[in-house]
Amino acid sequence: MDFGLNEQQRAMQESFAAYLDDVTSVEKLRTSLAEGPVHDGEIWQGIVDMGLTGLLVPEAYGGLGLSLLDAVLVQELLGSRVAPVAYAPAAVLATVALVLAGSETEKEEWLPAIVRGNLQVAVGLSDAGGVREGAVLTLRQGKLSGRLLLVEGAPDAQLLICSCDEGDIYAIPREAVGLEWVALRTIDDTRCHWEVNLQEVQPELLSAAVGDVASRLLSAGRILHAADTLGAAQSMLDKAVAYAGERQQFGRLIGSFQAVKHLCAEMAAELEPCRALLWYAAHAYDAAPAEHVMIACHAKAHLSETGSFIARTATEVHGGMGFTELLGLHYWFKRIGCNRQLLGGPERLREEAAHAQGWGLPPSRIALQGGGYR
């Protein structure tokens, strides 16, 4: 029995944090985002060089064969530095989909390329938060038609992985006939999002797909968003505490006023237990599959609520400066705000968590799908 990180995980955290400190800063971020959202090739290459693109890829395909918890630790650090890289879709979700549902040929073709960082993958599970703007995919006579919203992936993604309303998982090459990519702009320029329209596209059904794959993929995505928010929120809290320890008013450090101190204490008290919740969710994803829907929904819903509270409160502690563009705090604020909505907002996730425990009626989307998203 050991609830915590092992030596290897701590060492990885330490070296990856040191790497990110070298290659990220608010100034760099401001420069690279000047023209809109980007996928930062320099940071990405470092991730590839450290072997982090292969964390979940089985050793037989050149990866490290580790668990979702390891990927969660990477994502948490990316969130803490609001790093503009498409790690979750390309390195984690694509791997999860291929490992769970890919044929031997597909795995041999794509997994080693993911490890080498040569294959960028975009992932679209947008209907997980409920269907809006007709964003749903339907398969008719072997062809996929419909729309995906808020697909996440680098601009040079060569492969799209998505699920249809039956819960099957598909892989579609970028240049497939009938595929239209439209860049979307969110509040958060540190990640790239797309609308993808499909008109009778010939997809590649990830052949070994079994019923649970779509819901496993979704849980992994939700846990990663929660991890990203944990990192970003911890960073905002740290910045607020540091600022309160420097800024003087009324001849005192503002951090010595209880009004400010208690805001920081409330943020810490809310955030600290989230770490254990997230670790457990990531662990259960691999070790206790029967729980994954319930715990992934809870982890993302609770991290979203806590993240929003901290994004707002940490900004307030910074006073007027927090509201400006100058400080760069807004990058974290927006990243947390974006994570909150993607793959389901808190209310919807709690409905799914309730349903997973046999409480209440299923959200309508689940009913529509006949159990595709269990």
Place this chain on the structure above:
Amino acid sequence: MDLVYTPEYEAFRQEVRDFLEASRSDWPSYQSLDRIPQEYKVWQALLIERGYTARSIPKKYGGHGGDMDPLKSHIVAVEFARARAPRALAGQGVSMLVPTLLQLGTEEQKQQYVAATLRGEMLWCQGYSEPGAGSDLASLRTHAVEDGDDFLINGQKIWTSTAQQADMMFCLVRTEPDAPKHRGISYLLFPMDTPGIEVRPLKTMTGHAEFNEVFFSDVRVPQSSMVGARGEGWKVANTTLTFERGMLGDPNEAGRRVNDLATLMQEETVDGVSLMENPQLRDRLLRLQGRVLAMQYNGMRLLSAGLRGEMIVMARLIVKLQGCELNHQLAALAIDAMGELGVLYNDSPRMRRRGEWQRKFMFDLGLIIGGGTAQIQKNIIAERGLGMPREPKRVQGGAA
């Protein structure tokens, strides 16, 4: 992360389960405000013998005399809760005084008090807070003046739970009136039937007297009844307070409460529909469940860190603040879910669950205030956990 127990611990878990199953007919009943009945003392003795409580306390002081094993203690707590079996005694004597004495008491004090307290034969109450010394406990004024080999104590304590039943009090008194406030306090132990002590029950909003006021007029106590050195009582008290804060806000209590609340919401109906079908109430339940789960895993993280000999300061500092608040909010939701029936109390017809949710809702507010208010907890989290600057010292001439 490895949440699998080794065979040794799985065997221990099975042993605990077997014991609880076999002993079911011997389980005593116990109302926490009564004197401890004989059958409970027998049960307590059995639990000590088996190492399910007082595990690492030496045999010569009435303990089990085994090794410290937090994992086994955790398994015991989990299995007792699961079986809803009567737990080992955990009053202020067992949970706060005994660890303090084992750490700071004289050999004679250990001999005299530890075993009797563990057996449930000696009940203790805590004399800390005063009407003028709550959050600012160190400003307490109850004083003890030297008189031959004795002290004469005068003053008043408040929030003294179990003072009516207790045999003994562990008490903070001012012995050095001229010293700075933290260095003029001593820690005394004395019997509650010492002449000059008057106990007045203090009825709270719950309608019960969970606390008392205790008045001292010329109470004569031998100087030898001191724990730690004269003037060092603040340090001794802080040892004890650490144990108390560890007791408050237990996330597993909140976990049980989520389950009870879910059962309530499934069983009760409004307009002929189960409360669990009400989306607003269900969302509130799920929101609290997420927070409780986080605190439960936080507890497991702390347990494992302890086993590795690591200290995770922040994860520990937040337990009282968060745990007490969650318990209060869970009771609040239960009452809202019961709606008009939720206000029934005082053995009213149609009252649900013996009025427990209302009682807990009110009593938990007391726990948010007691044992270090939420505001004091936030100061501690900010200063010790986040390293934020202390309040500037008051200029001389303010209150002492």
